[in-house]
Amino acid sequence: MSHSKDIRSMLSEHEKDMINEELSHYPTKRAGAVEALMIVQRQRGWISDDLLLAVADHVDMAPAELDRSATFYNLIFRQPVGRHLVLVCNSVTCWLMGADRLRERLRSRFGIDAGETSADSRITVLPNVCLGACDRAPAVLIDETLHGPLTADELDRLLDSSLSETLP
Template sequence: MSGDLPSSGDASTDEQADNHTQATYTAPDNSHTQNVLPVQSTRTESASPSSETSNALAKITNRQAVDNSPQLSPCEIKQLDKLLASAPYPAAVSIDALKVIQQQRGWVSDTSLSLLSAYIQVSVAELDSVATFYNLIFRQAVGEVVLHPCDGISCDLMGGVEVRAAISQKLHINPGETTPDNRFTLIPLPCLGACDKAPVMIASKHVYPHLTLNKIAQLIDELDGDKK
């Protein structure tokens, strides 16, 4: 399978291992990258949003500002330096470097990809090919919680089709879409390698096994309550 399953830990945040200094780069032209997710829903908010909706919109705006930041943060640089110091050549850290960017920004935008390319000296094309190969590196904006129900044959035989339909009904979104409050994105994956636990789903770096229609609503409510 081509999916990149959640790891048990994040990139190291130890002291810088070499003398890289922070640099500012001009935001790149966004025309060269490849989309890997369906176009997200264009749902609109009401003309007079509630305070809860306003807070959600403010959170999205702040997040987008981070995504499009014209420079790497000190935290990102520290983690990238650590990776580079332990690698035989820069391209060897490509996937882990992309994870660092996504961990800090939520996804890997065109701007972020170009900043990373300039810093670790790996071409944008090479980084983009890595990013678009792995299912858990996002090249389009996603919600705070990404739901990955398995749509492999084993899960489907055990009720996976009904489970995915229940998720869509609960959240009022289709696969590839994000809820209006930017809380959930639904992206089914072909096989999660846990056929003995079918039907399964990955969310927030956890594998949820033996899903049933009765469990879905409670599980989503629990995930929604676990605010960042």
């Protein structure tokens, strides 16, 4: 089996179908390349080097160029992330309204700073520029749902309910 065939077989038929459907909405394949990565990430959780190569091959892009696009969009994960994602806004309005207290609570509860994953892989905390919800500062995105304004105690309660869904 040739190397390029190996790489192509990294993507399932289902993933390729979904990517092709998405790409049909774009003028060029490369214009839809980040969406293609998002599709694979939703299936796999994160984008390994092999998956990056496979998607680059599928959308006719140089892997290094696709990697740069992936890095630019900080919601493409090039390393494993926890089962739950917590994005804490680090822009000025949220900072003024006490986002530090939320980060401090996450640090004391899970022992992790922004950009880190808890030892049990249940949660990853990521810094994020303005979430577009400054009127709800300090705002946090938990698994794609926006919350705010939040106190540290309210954040704890939200996480209690999110994390309890994944307890054995």
